[in-house]
Amino acid sequence: MADAPEPKIVLVTGSTSGIGLAIARRYAQAGHVVAVNGIETPDGAGAALAEIGAGAQYAPAYFPADLADGDQSAALARSVIQRFGRIDVLVNNAGIQKVAAIEDIAPADFARIVSVSLDSAYHTIRLALPGMKARGWGRIVNVASAHGLRASPFKAAYVATKHAVVGLTKSVALEVAEHGITCNAICPGYVWTPLVAAQVADQARVHGMSEDEVIRTVMLAPQPTRRFVQTEEIAEMAFYLAGDPARSITGTTISIDGGWTAK
Template sequence: MSVKGKVAIITGSNSGIGLGVAEELARLGAKVVLNSFSDSDEDHALAERISGEHNTGVAYIQADMSDPEATRALVTKAHAKFGRVDILVNNAGIQHVAGIDEFPTEKWDAIIAINMSSAFHTTAAALPLMREQGWGRVVNIASAHGLTASPYKSAYVAAKHGVVGMTKVVALETAQEPITANAICPGYVMTPLVEKQIPETMEKYGMDRETAIKEVLLARQPSKEFATTQQIGGTVAFLCSDAAAQITGTTISVDGGWTAL
């Protein structure tokens, strides 16, 4: 079974990893729901572009992923738009870096809400629809930080560990149904946000581009290469394929060997 004709919701998908996943699923013929907290002309134009390039239905639906009601409503609106929900990719996330004793409470709450709780709310809303139609795939974009830790990232690490644990629970609750749940754990991925960090890192450490990438940004990534958004999209597509029907409740690391250390 291919993803052609399936309906996929990808949260946080107007840029970066989420957009890469959306582009790949659309290329393979899925109907796609793009999402972010904004609601600009550019967001809707992006949906139109992907739809036209891949000759498939693409819609942009705004939702604040820190709001439980809005998060669940995203699934409801996607179902109303396309008549079904087959694939849910929980990708929305934010980051803040600070020591625990200095970590702002509002930042902690926002990261937990957007990075972890939103995945609970979308999954809770989507599972009944998947059960009704007899097929479903939940793919949570966790992180290498869902399996290991780094200093100064307490909220992010806690949220991503939580996402991995929740993925296992969803898998067990759907183990005897044609529904799977898995988490992808990327290391550093080349996104516009990371690209922006490169010159800042070069200036901070007085390094050339290649040295800044390999010795600072990719210090913990043994391959010394970024993963790409296309690679994450391809991994999502694999988890939605028949070949992955018995893969559930696990993590797939796309981290250049980070978690092998």
Template structure:
């Protein structure tokens, strides 16, 4: 018997492919997460942003996003390392939007240290934010997505979910775990209209990376241009940073109608890093 898709296109316009959808983007008050929130809203979705920072600045960011896109933008300051707070942000989104169609797990932290001195508390914190938070958030939205027979989950992993670098034990372990989780969720959601994918960026130009650039230049005693080429971008053949907009564009595509058959994938945005 020929099996046909339950849904060939989302009920939206080409200009606003996410019209009528509601999204949560964790870790989205700056950097990659903010870029993703902006792109989803620009394509028609109501968006809940999340993250830490100055309350006045966050409200300004929320207001600017709403004004730019004409969408409903809501903020929740949940600490994603706490399972109860993860459930609470999902409940908040349901109260605000009536549902959660799209979940982007972007919240993450990093710690760099040799294994023999890697602080157990740092290991626990990195795993909690980078991996466990994604599981708890997915669990909180999954049943409703199955009931509606539609959902999009995008996990922002890393090129370090596919390869390793020294001194990043917790981060590499967590990001590998995120990709494994992505595959399991994709299999469990496949017959229910739920697609789950992971994005694996290399170095992306963000304020956080810019600060790291200055720190590396001081530590190595070399010019920032040399840090860019010989330290940060050593493994990226393009010798350029990916942009927030590039990552946001791929995320929005994965949430849209043309990506319905893409699920369980780990998609690099790495300037050719993995082609070595």
């Protein structure tokens, strides 16, 4: 009988809820070793870790870090490499949002959005790449957004940051194309997650609408399907991009947005 393939070491940032949780669960259920990241204490992340590890061959490992801090972002990647020897698959998913007019966004809020979504990806990529190059194999998946391809009002920091994540993805892909490494960005539309749920009240305030009106006429209006994308749909694509059939997919953005960017 042939030996089972060696599990990959997978780091998923921001993986205690929402899209990141679904991605971590998908990799764990497929028999890989998953490094889970969040800002919660280990006890606070217990429910997420239990969900990810339910029925999995390998228990997930938890690495708390506040990715708004560049030193902690770098320490996260170093800690995973120190514990497991490598990072085979890196999924940069962590992100935060602020809905406000540009003149009302505090500099600290703008900087935190950039740090969590963009700077943390820079730190994890730069630290994971040397090992990937040495082994001649690696996969990097950056969870960007439809807002990395299109703009919306009242989201200047988020839109700017996600555009930058798309640019980072393309540049990295070109640099590592001959090393057996791919780098791609997934651009979801509105996915029903705690991050999006938290936006509803903010959107209602800035638009002067009820929360139901916000969901119907603001959030789902750009998506021709008129439904929220499900986290499992994003997870399946993030998993596919790490497989051998996707080895020629690199430097691209993959929209999962109910048709938003087709318009």
